[in-house]
Amino acid sequence: MADTVRLDKWLWATRLYKTRSLAAKDASANKVKRDTRALKPAAAIKIGDLLEVPSHDGTHKKQIEVVQLIDKRVGAPLAREAYRDLTAADVLAEATRRKEDQKANRQLRKEGDQGRLNKKQRRAWNRGLHQFGEPEQPSN
Structure with a gap:
């Protein structure tokens, strides 16, 4: 096997990105x-390189050491052996906390305002306004 591999190919082969084009786009x-x-998609990487790669959810940056060079997509267990994750524990804890906060905020938004009123809600709201002092339109 070669001494170097293209960055986008290696990121895709190690399953850090779902598609090679997504890996190239981020690079x-x-x-x-x-x-x-910063590296370009065609940059050559070699064993021992330390890479900084954004996480899937975008909450933190992973510190990755290249352990093995692969250029073909392999199964997840084999792909995991191609790199060593050196991300600090406090960074991972902060990312986990941020994800939980986002989940809580999402839940609050679901419970709160639901956006635009539908027809039934709008009519109920209009009926409510008429009860609080606005004169109703006379029906002929």
Whole structure:
């Protein structure tokens, strides 16, 4: 096997990204870094490189060490062996807390305002306004 592999190919093969084009898109947007320097999708990576990759949910950045070079998509257990996750525990804890906060906020939004009123709710609301002092339109 070669001594180097394209960045986008390796990210896809290790299942850090669902598609190679998503890996290339993030690399082009300077979201994937090696030693604080942004990498392009065609950048060559080698064993021992330390990469900074955004997490799937976007809550934190993963610190990844390249352990094995693969360029073909493999099963999840084999893909997991191709890198070592060096992300600090406090960063992971903060990301977990942020995810829980987002989940709680989502639940509150569901319980609160539901946005635009439907026809039935609008009519009920209009009937309520007429009860509080607005004169009703006379029916002929």
